[in-house]
Amino acid sequence: METAYPASRFNAIDRLTALFSRLPGLGKKSAGRLVYHILDTDPSYARALGEELLAFHRAVKRCSVCGSYTESDPCSVCTDPSREPVLCVVERAQDVRVIEESREFRGRFHVLGGVIAPLEGINPENLSIGELVVRVRRERIREVILAMNPTVEGDTTALYIRKILKDTEVETTRLASGLPVGGDLEYADRLTLSRSFRGRVRM
Amino acid sequence: METAYPASRFNAIDRLTALFSRLPGLGKKSAGRLVYHILDTDPSYARALGEELLAFHRAVKRCSVCGSYTESDPCSVCTDPSREPVLCVVERAQDVRVIEESREFRGRFHVLGGVIAPLEGINPENLSIGELVVRVRRERIREVILAMNPTVEGDTTALYIRKILKDTEVETTRLASGLPVGGDLEYADRLTLSRSFRGRVRM
Numbered sequence: 001m002e003t004a005y006p007a008s009r010f011n012a013i014d015r016l017t018a019l020f021s022r023l024p025g026l027g028k029k030s031a032g033r034l035v036y037h038i039l040d041t042d043p044s045y046a047r048a049l050g051e052e053l054l055a056f057h058r059a060v061k062r063c064s065v066c067g068s069y070t071e072s073d074p075c076s077v078c079t080d081p082s083r084e085p086v087l088c089v090v091e092r093a094q095d096v097r098v099i100e101e102s103r104e105f106r107g108r109f110h111v112l113g114g115v116i117a118p119l120e121g122i123n124p125e126n127l128s129i130g131e132l133v134v135r136v137r138r139e140r141i142r143e144v145i146l147a148m149n150p151t152v153e154g155d156t157t158a159l160y161i162r163k164i165l166k167d168t169e170v171e172t173t174r175l176a177s178g179l180p181v182g183g184d185l186e187y188a189d190r191l192t193l194s195r196s197f198r199g200r201v202r203m
Numbered sequence: 204m205e206t207a208y209p210a211s212r213f214n215a216i217d218r219l220t221a222l223f224s225r226l227p228g229l230g231k232k233s234a235g236r237l238v239y240h241i242l243d244t245d246p247s248y249a250r251a252l253g254e255e256l257l258a259f260h261r262a263v264k265r266c267s268v269c270g271s272y273t274e275s276d277p278c279s280v281c282t283d284p285s286r287e288p289v290l291c292v293v294e295r296a297q298d299v300r301v302i303e304e305s306r307e308f309r310g311r312f313h314v315l316g317g318v319i320a321p322l323e324g325i326n327p328e329n330l331s332i333g334e335l336v337v338r339v340r341r342e343r344i345r346e347v348i349l350a351m352n353p354t355v356e357g358d359t360t361a362l363y364i365r366k367i368l369k370d371t372e373v374e375t376t377r378l379a380s381g382l383p384v385g386g387d388l389e390y391a392d393r394l395t396l397s398r399s400f401r402g403r404v405r406m
Contacts, residue, residue, distance in 0.1 A: 011274055012255070012262035019252045023237050034226050036297045039272060043260035049222045050256030052215070057246035059215035069242060071214055094239045 013039075065135075067111030067128060068096040083108050086143045089132065089161065091115055091154065099147065107145075110135060115153040116160055124160060132161070136170050143171045150177040150195070216242075268338075270314030270331060271299040286311050289346045292335065292364065294318055294357065298350065310348075313338060318356040319363055327363060335364070339373050346374045353380040353398070 013035055020031035038046050062068070063075035070076070077083060077100075086107030090096060096109045112127045136144060146161060148154035162172045178196030179188055188196070216238055224234035241249050265271070266278035273279070280286060280303075289310030293299060299312045315330045339347060349364060351357035365375045381399035382391055391399070 012259055013272065016252075016255050016259060019248075019255055022248065024240050025233065025236070030228065032297075033228070036295075037227050038256075038259065039263060039296075045222075045225065046256045046259045049219075050253045050259075052219050052222055053241075053249045053253030053256065056215060056219060056241065056249045056253075060242060069216065092239075093242075094235075 062093065062111075066096075066109045067093060067113060068109055069093045077108055082106075085139055085141050086145065087132070087135065087139075087141045088145045088147050090147050091149060091157075095147065105145075107143075108139070112148070112157070115148055115151070115157040117153045127157070129161060129164060133164060133168070136165065136168050141170050143173060146172065146174045150175075265296065265314075269299075269312045270296060270316065271312055272296045280311055285309075288342055288344050289348065290335070290338065290342075290344045291348045291350050293350050294352060294360075302350065308348075310346075311342070315351070315360070318351055318354070318360040320356045330360070332364060332367060336367060336371070339368065339371050344373055346376060349375065349377045353378075 013032075016035045016038075017028065017031045020026055020034050021028050023031075026034070038049075059071055060069050061071070061073055063070045063073055063078055065074045065078040068075055068077070077096075084107045086105075087110050088099060088105055088107055089110045089112060090099070091112055091114060093111050096111065099105050099109070110128070110132050112129070112132075114122050114127055116122060116124055116127070132144075135141065144161070144165060146158040148157050158174050165172050176199055177192070178199050179185070179192060185193070216235075219238045219241075220231065220234045223229055223237050224231050226234075229237070241252075262274055263272050264274070264276055266273045266276055266281055268277045268281040271278055271280070280299075287310045289308075290313050291302060291308055291310055292313045292315060293302070294315055294317060296314050299314065302308050302312075313331070313335050315332070315335075317325050317330055319325060319327055319330070335347075338344065347364070347368060349361040351360050361377050368375050379402055380395070381402055382388070382395060388396070
């Protein structure tokens with residue numbers, strides 16, 4: 001509390017503002033704006049949002065097989081017999097949704113839970129790499145697509161997993177990296193440009 | 204729902220995303236980012252935010268005297284006998300807080316509930332102008348400070364109220380408008396500059 005007048009006056013407003021401002025991208029000012037918007041809105045909105053939040057962590061779990069967010073465990077991808085024995089390995093659970101919405105992929109997923117970043121204390125044993133190896137064998141996976149972000153950590157993690165999977169029969173691939181569709185050479189950074197040259201395809 | 208796969212899969216995530224994206228400044232993407240952040244955060248956060256929201260509209264009311272947001276009615280300003288008989292008239296309830304936090308003003312408030320904007324269907328009778336006149340007489344107000352925003356509608360409303368209050372003894376003033384402190388002449392718009400000239404003060 002930075003204010004001098006009786007704290008009781010704006011208690012509820014302050015508490016809600018403080019809670020909102022803990023969300024990423026919301027400072028104290030923009031959180032306050034949301035709170036006053038909610039005050040000016042029909043109370044049914046705050047009620048709906050409140051009830052949804054109270055039930056949220058009970059409704060959404062992690063799939064015990066692939067680690068993605070789901071409301072039923074195992075998730076609908078893992079229990080879908082039509083899914084091909086191809087594993088797409090992603091960093092975070094939310095990446096699954098982006099790929100699912102692209103409808104580019106008809107295989108299964110494996111959420112690593114991060115990327116190797118020793119400086120941040122994230123080592124291979126903190127990621128679900130052991131589970132990945134078990135799944136590759138048990139589900140007779142024929143290809144593992146490494147879909148980590150094209151960052152230093154993502155590339156390091158991809159190299160590490162390729163090494164780990166060397167003993168298995170599985171084919172290991174990495175998502176193509178290069179110029180984004182609709183992008184402009186002029187605005188491409190040096191690394192992206194370099195990758196797009198190295199990964200150029202015959203046409 | 205724009206997605207093709209079973210709706211049940213992301214039901215709770217979609218509902219919460221849809222609710223968040225109704226808040227000002229939050230599109231579907233940024234709302235989704237908040238939802239996944241909440242999923243990755245300790246459940247106690249979602250619980251605290253949910254409970255706060257459920258209780259919010261019951262906790263925060265409008266003061267029946269001045270119209271500002273309060274948890275006890277009448278509000279702590281209206282019941283404070285040390286407040287001077289000066290009324291600061293503001294557009295919206297949240298403006299009260301900004302002025303209170305500036306500690307520049309030791310009088311009372313009156314929330315208009317908007318400004319006159321005929322094109323948007325807001326006419327004088329939709330604002331608490333009648334109540335203002337009653338308060339000026341009943342509370343023996345000696346000055347009314349019109350603190351509406353320095354916009355066309357704010358100025359129109361200020362002129363209208365000055366006219367209405369002409370029959371009373373009360374002095375009517377308007378907040379000074381001009382260059383913001385720390386601002387730069389180079390970036391001032393023409394209207395602001397023009398006001399700062401017209402309102403110049405001897406030194």
